[in-house]
Structures are given as structure tokens and as C-alpha cells.
Amino acid sequence: MTRENRKNEHVKLAIKPESIQPVTHFDNLSFVHNSIPEMAWKEVDLNSKFDDIVMNLPIYINAMTGGSNKTGEINAELADIASATGIAMAVGSQHAGLRNDSLVDTYRVVRKRNPKGIIFANIGADVSIEFALQAVDMFEANALQIHLNAPQEIVMPDGERNFKGWLHQIEQVIQAVHVPVIVKEVGFGMSTETLHLLNDIGVKYVDVSGRGGTNFVWIENQRRENKEYNYLKEWGQSTVISLLEAQEFIQSKKMTIFASGGIRNPLDIIKCLSLGAKGVGIGGPILRILKRDGKERVIEEINEWTLQLKSILTILGARTISDLQTCSIVITKDVREWCELRGIDVMRFAHRSL
Template sequence: MSAQRKDDHVRLAIEQQDTRSGINQFDEVSFVHHALAGIDRPQVSLGTSFAGISWQVPLYINAMTGGTAKTGVINRGLATAARETGVPLASGSVHAYLKDPACADTFSVLRRENPDGFVMANVNATASVADTRRAIDLLEADALQIHVNTAQETAMPEGDRSFGSWVSQIEKITAAVDLPVIVKEVGNGLSRETVLTLRQLGVRVADLGGRGGTDFARIENGRRPLGDYGFLHDWGQSTAACLLDAQDAGLPVLASGGVRHPLDAARALALGASGVGASGVFLRTLLDGGVEALIAQIANWLDQLAALQTMLGARTPAELASKDLLVHGTLRTFCADRDIDTGRLARRSRSADALHDSTGSAR
């Protein structure tokens, strides 16, 4: 059942990529164009640092799959692309391995094909400390992702229905492991209140995992004979909304969910993300064109992100968070209801200019 479910997830995720347009609130975020803000390309770096972690690029391949022969082949391709482009990489949930060690190779291939890369192991919020350590050891992981997914579990025919222990278990895991712990939603978003709770639990990073990309509640409902959980489709907050909600929450955040192209990545970084993850768009490329096509796509994304930084005058990804942004439409309504000052975002460069003037620094 578990193996079939993993293969079903891939098939249904690709069907979403092919047929679903959806509402992506990244389109409701735009940069204010300042015609003389640009800098020289050699001044631009893509490096990012957060929570004691340093990456040479702010883009990463986020958690997808593993546990079957087919998904092992996918993971080999993802790991090869990560190795060739230098992007960090997260495994899919290793729950299948914890239940059946015979499928270990479908996950460990991520490290074998990418021996020097940054690899994140992924477990669920009910994993024991012992099982978490097994997952870390399997991948020789550099960081740990704990995924949270109540909407998916609710729609899943054989899913969990007991969520009350998740907070205490996340705290136990975080205290027990020596690696940075990243808590990740799978597509329904982390609210500001949740991010604040994670900070109190000792979690180092929040991967906001918002609505807009692969919808796992929709996938699980597609596995139900009656498809009777359609009311959970598009549940939660978009990634853009989560980024706005999490500002000044005191925890570094990663942005994933609905990232379609380098402009979305730049928007996410400008909204405060330290790194930006993509899954579905990379999976589609890998399955359609093979690993060389995925390598070319990631390299192109990184080149275009550097080009955007050059045009916007951001020497680093972190400097994008000082660039002026406009928030429109339904996302602006969300901000009004959540008491988020969008006007401040539109005037951020004035504060940066004032700081430069007061310190006597050259622009």
C-alpha cells in the first residue's frame, strides 16, 4: 500500500502540473522599478546564510519522493542535478524506509550521487527520536526537515487522525538532534502564530510551504473512491501570504510552494525568505527531458536570478529584502485583515537611503 501510494503521488502531482492553473498570489507582488538602481554583474553574489547554515545559492530542490524503484530513479536524477548545479536538496519523507529498510537505496542515492552537497533528511512529526536518527544517518544529512501536513493526512484514506502530540514531538526531536531542524508545511502554509510556536520549540528554520504548488490534499482526495474531500482543495495560505505574515517573527524562513520561475524566487527573497525551494516544476522537467534538461533549467534559473539582482541593485539575495514592493489584490486584503503594513514595503528603499546618508556610506 505504501509503495503504491508513493507512485500514485508522483502520477497525481504531474497531473496537477499539467491541468491545474490555480491562483498564485506571487502574481500579486511586484517590484517598484527604479531605473538607476542597477549594479554591475560581477558585484552580485548568490550566497545566502541563515541559522548557521551557508549555501552558495538561495535555491534548493525541496522534498519530493522515495520508497519505490520508480521514485529511486527520480531521486537519482534529482541528486545528480543538485551535484552539478550546487543547489541543496531535501529527501522525500523517509517514513517508507523506517517501515521497510529494504527501500533504503531509493533514499540513500541522494547522498551517493551527491557526496559533497547539502542534503536534508525528511521525517514526519510523529517520528521517534531513534527513527529520526536513522533517517539522518541514512542520508548523512546536513539538516533535518520535519514535515507537518494535517490537511493531507485528513484527506488521505489511511492517514493520521491524531495530531495532538505533534508539538511535543517536534520539541523532543529538536532537542535530541545536533543538526539544524527545519519544520516544513507540505502546501498549506505556516501562519505567523505557528512560526512563533516553532521558535519557542527551538526549531531553527521554518519552511513555509504555502498554497500554490502541489496540493497534497487534492492528491489524497484523488485516491479516494468517492473523491469526497474536495472541500480541502486549496486549503490554507499561499506562500506569498505566509512570507508577509511571518515578517519579524524572529525565525529565518524558507519559501516553497508555487514557485514557478526565477521572478517568483526573487519575489520570495524580497518578502524575507533566506532560500527558495521548488519541487513540482523540477519534477516535470526531469520526467519530460531527463537529468540534463533539469541541470540546464536550474542553471538557467540561477543565471536569471543573478540577472534580476543586477537590475534591482541587490548584491546578495538578502539585499532584495530592502527593495520596494507593491502588494495587490486579494493578497493586499489578506494583509489588511492580518494588520500587515504593505505601505512600509513600498517605501523600504527610502529607509536604506537614509541609513547610507547617516553613516556617510557611498551608494
């Protein structure tokens, strides 16, 4: 099967409800209510900054599409949405465009439609420095995502089986490109151990992209004739647990952490930001609304979420994204048990405002 056909299959499967993992770890987090916020709604500032990049909103459209004519059309619509709402966006893996010149425009269209927007390029960890530079130059990307997707590749019928040299290759790319490099998972989460490995080679930006959203093990297993990897559909750490695993690097400011995976509503976004995420990626929900109701409805939804984000910050008495990290949040049930077994201090989150 060609890479182009595979991209089309990914989108077709990703919009199915079955592709979503029923992980509810966000429900294991509860804010301690602040009865006296002492602020006005109009004081809320939703700007988020990393490196020299200022995001008007702490949300972005995460990597999903590109690499076929059909997904190129979706990229164009996503670029229109990003332009209309002022949010950043990432394209899907650019491997197809890097290997086939006829597909380059399925990615370049995002810059044509959104000339002043913040756009992230996207490659795999095995891509050469030459291809990494071409990926950034393809549409003058503001940052480069390097995706880590070993479980997906293993289950993919025509996937990669050799993951040796990833760390070295990532290190080389960071030194070669002129934009921030964000190392991201694709829905399996990250651990403290993984973050140490990345920190040691100079990675400064990470998207922990946890379990709970679009499930690429499920998607690739659906493409297998015998569906024999069904037992791996719950592989990985949730977004909430991944953010807690990242606390050492968030508190020390050794890394800037982004979060994605399983975001259902503005409150989930606020919880990610409270745990230290600089920005929150949304993929599957946007794609499903787009395919069902069109881009104007997606724009309406993002604008509504923006208002709700400001409202929740006001309730919490938080004027900025950084202020959210001083709001007390109680961690319970499965997430608390994970933290206790992994030696992560949950009590300090419950008493942050004291």
C-alpha cells in the first residue's frame, strides 16, 4: 500500500468513535474552589510564549494530516481555521512530501492559507538532517515537531521495525535546524526516564502526548487482516500521568512541556496548564467536527472554548497561564495511586495556594 493511501486510511479511522481511548484521568483531578477570585474576566491574558514564539492562545491544532491529495484538502481547511482563530497548528508527518515532490503542496497549502500563522513542521525520529531542514523550509515553519511512534510502527502492517539511533538523530537535528524542536509522542505518553534521555541530548521542548485521545495502535490494528494486536490498545501513559511524570523538568524549567491526548473540553485544557503545560494540542475532536459539520463550525467551537477558558481562569482567580500553577488541585483515584508508586508528590498540588 502506498504512503498516500495509508494517510487517507488514518483519517478515515481517526474520525471513528472507536479510535478514542476511554481514559478519564482528567476526572481524577479536582480544583479547590476559590470563592473570592478578586479579579475581572477582562483581566485574563491567554498568551503563552516559548522561545521567541508567542501563542495568542494556549491551544494548537495538533499534527494529523498531509501526504495525500485528500488530506491536503483537510490541511487547507485546518489552516483556514487556525488563521481565523489565531491558534497555532502542526501538519502531519511530512515524510510523504519529502519523498514525493507531487505531494509537497499538500503541506505548503497551510502557509498559503495562513501566511502569518504559527505552524509546526513534523518529521519522524529517523529522518536525516537534510530532510529535517527541507521539512522546515517547505512552508517556513516556526518550529519542528519530531514524533516518536514506536508502538504505532510495530502494529502498522508496513511499519518500521528498527528504532536504533533515534536519540543520536534527534540530537543532530536539534543542532542543525534554526527553529525550536519539539519532540512529541503520538498518544502513548512519556515517563520521567524518557525525559531524562531527551534532556541529556539537549531537547528543550517536549509534547508528552498521552493516552486518551486518538489511538494509533487501534488504528493500525484495524488495518491488519487478523486484528491480532487488539490487546495493545491500552498501551502507554495518559496525558495527566505524563504531565506528572514531567514535574521534575517543569519545576526546574529545564524543559518546556506541551500536552495533548484525550482533551474533551476547556476544563481538561486548564488542568493540563495547571500541571505545567505551556500549550495544549487538540487533534481528533477538531477533525471529527470538521468532517461532520464543516470548518465554520470548528471556528465557532474554538471561539467558544476561548471564552470558556477565560471564564474558568476567572473562577480560579488566575490572570495568566502561569498563575494556574499556583491553584490548588487535588489528585485522586488511579492517578494518585500511580504517583504514589512512582514517587511523585501529590500533596504539594493540593496546597499550592497556601
